[in-house]
Amino acid sequence: MTRERGIRRSAPLTVALCLGLSGSLVAGPAVAEEKEATTVRWGACPEDVAAEAAPVVLECGTVPVPKDYADPDGDRIELMISRLASTDPDRRRGTLMLNPGGPGGSGLSQPAFLANRGIPSEVLDTYDVIGTDTRGIGRSAPVACGFTPDGPYFANIPPYAVDDAAVTARAKVVEKVAEQCAQRDRAGVLPHLTTANTARDLDRIRAALGEEKTSFLGYSYGTALGAAYASMFPERSDRIVLDSNIGDTHLDRDGMRRYALGMEQTFPDFARWAAARHHSYGLGRTPAEIRGTYFTLAERLDEKPVDGFDGNVLRQLTFGYLFKEVQYAKLAQQWQALKSGDTEAVRAAAPPGGAADTPPSIDNQLSVFLAVSCNDVKWPTSVDVYREGVAEDRARYPMFGAATANITPCAFWPYAPAEEPVAIDDDGPRNILLVQNLRDVPTPHAGGKLLRQKFADRSRLVSVDDSGHGVYVYGDNPCALNTTTRYLVDGKMPGKDVFCPAG
Numbered sequence: 001m002t003r004e005r006g007i008r009r010s011a012p013l014t015v016a017l018c019l020g021l022s023g024s025l026v027a028g029p030a031v032a033e034e035k036e037a038t039t040v041r042w043g044a045c046p047e048d049v050a051a052e053a054a055p056v057v058l059e060c061g062t063v064p065v066p067k068d069y070a071d072p073d074g075d076r077i078e079l080m081i082s083r084l085a086s087t088d089p090d091r092r093r094g095t096l097m098l099n100p101g102g103p104g105g106s107g108l109s110q111p112a113f114l115a116n117r118g119i120p121s122e123v124l125d126t127y128d129v130i131g132t133d134t135r136g137i138g139r140s141a142p143v144a145c146g147f148t149p150d151g152p153y154f155a156n157i158p159p160y161a162v163d164d165a166a167v168t169a170r171a172k173v174v175e176k177v178a179e180q181c182a183q184r185d186r187a188g189v190l191p192h193l194t195t196a197n198t199a200r201d202l203d204r205i206r207a208a209l210g211e212e213k214t215s216f217l218g219y220s221y222g223t224a225l226g227a228a229y230a231s232m233f234p235e236r237s238d239r240i241v242l243d244s245n246i247g248d249t250h251l252d253r254d255g256m257r258r259y260a261l262g263m264e265q266t267f268p269d270f271a272r273w274a275a276a277r278h279h280s281y282g283l284g285r286t287p288a289e290i291r292g293t294y295f296t297l298a299e300r301l302d303e304k305p306v307d308g309f310d311g312n313v314l315r316q317l318t319f320g321y322l323f324k325e326v327q328y329a330k331l332a333q334q335w336q337a338l339k340s341g342d343t344e345a346v347r348a349a350a351p352p353g354g355a356a357d358t359p360p361s362i363d364n365q366l367s368v369f370l371a372v373s374c375n376d377v378k379w380p381t382s383v384d385v386y387r388e389g390v391a392e393d394r395a396r397y398p399m400f401g402a403a404t405a406n407i408t409p410c411a412f413w414p415y416a417p418a419e420e421p422v423a424i425d426d427d428g429p430r431n432i433l434l435v436q437n438l439r440d441v442p443t444p445h446a447g448g449k450l451l452r453q454k455f456a457d458r459s460r461l462v463s464v465d466d467s468g469h470g471v472y473v474y475g476d477n478p479c480a481l482n483t484t485t486r487y488l489v490d491g492k493m494p495g496k497d498v499f500c501p502a503g
Contacts, residue, residue, distance in 0.1 A: 101220030
């Protein structure tokens with residue numbers, strides 16, 4: 001059992017969106033300006049942030065914002081932000097705010113991450129690049145429901161439901177999870193974690209930085225945040241890049257169910273890779289045989305787990321390792337060990353990590369993902385609705401549909417959404433560049449097409465013939481890199497949608 005828990009934590013199961021957000025009954029205003037201007041006082045970043053950013057040196061500061069925008073003169077929370085400042089005053093255009101996804105991803109070190117990964121220096125010259133721990137995360141009024149490695153809630157994607165009884169059993173677990181979150185929210189922050197409030201926070205940060213407008217680069221769930229900001233504050237949005245889109249300004253049940261579509265579309269890339277290496281891994285000579293191996297292994301492990309690996313862990317592990325091709329070899333190694341049934345081989349192939357190695361931030365990340373997703377939009381409350389959805393998606397998306405359609409704590413969330421989800425505003429400047437791989441597990445290409453339709457002529461879509469989660473800087477497609485860089489640096493928005501062939 002200990003091994004199973006370690007594997008659960010080590011696999012990339014906490015989706016950074018995605019991958020995939022207020023207690024007041026009165027909707028907060030769109031306007032987010034301070035009555036009196038706030039100025040950021042820059043200083044050294046916390047030691048762990050500085051260490052993660054090295055060798056890049058970041059500055060950090062804080063910005064106060066209302067806990068509840070419906071009560072703007074009430075309690076404040078402090079948001080921590082970071083800056084990688086432009087060193088070329090002649091080329092500097094303004095600020096580029098970042099969001100790494102989640103909801104629940106810490107963004108303080110993200111400017112350095114992109115710099116270390118090779119973002120073009122022209123971008124760094126053009127902008128002060130701003131990272132943020134958004135409300136509820138890290139050093140910005142963090143929340144925690146008290147999730148532990150030994151507890152029943154260890155990932156934001158529900159476990160695969162093999163039958164109706166599994167949905168019923170999971171409903172009892174997630175009902176207690178929702179109660180647990182409410183009981184531990186002593187500071188009263190949890191109901192105010194929404195995408196709309198986070199977008200208002202971004203506008204407070206913009207004002208505190210002394211900028212009339214801000215540019216934005218968001219990945220995965222960061223696309224929902226960027227879409228919300230561009231819709232709520234179109235006149236203050238400069239150049240907006242939304243990479244790996246979930247399809248709206250919030251993650252709802254339909255968005256989570258699209259994870260299974262993404263897995264079905266992305267798995268063939270791994271299947272071709274593994275089939276070409278059959279003599280090394282022995283998983284199948286053709287993509288069809290590799291797919292068959294997946295189902296055979298999952299069903300065998302459902303019946304008889306190996307050293308803590310059951311069918312659900314295999315499915316979750318596979319989902320997580322499909323995010324990037326660089327992880328395919330590790331996935332194949334794990335499958336090979338499981339196929340042999342050799343306990344020692346399974347242990348040797350397992351991802352590293354034990355209970356003592358699980359970072360406390362996992363509790364924070366899981367909690368924020370839940371709060372934002374559940375607060376943003378009303379989820380179905382009937383267990384029967386989830387049973388029906390699981391049965392439908394088990395047939396429609398057999399690899400993973402019975403997981404992503406399964407019931408979550410949002411069905412029992414104790415806080416009703418304080419306002420409607422942010423509506424996409426297609427009446428604004430043509431300044432939204434959507435970037436999307438054709439094959440992406442948590443954010444399939446359908447998400448980019450959905451936002452393209454909703455933003456209409458405000459946007460252009462760059463579709464990339466590639467596989468994986470994250471395109472700009474995260475991938476290596478030259479067409480996508482050049483198109484996005486030209487837009488961020490020179491403002492050259494494509495006249496029409498762009499297709500980028502495999503690079």
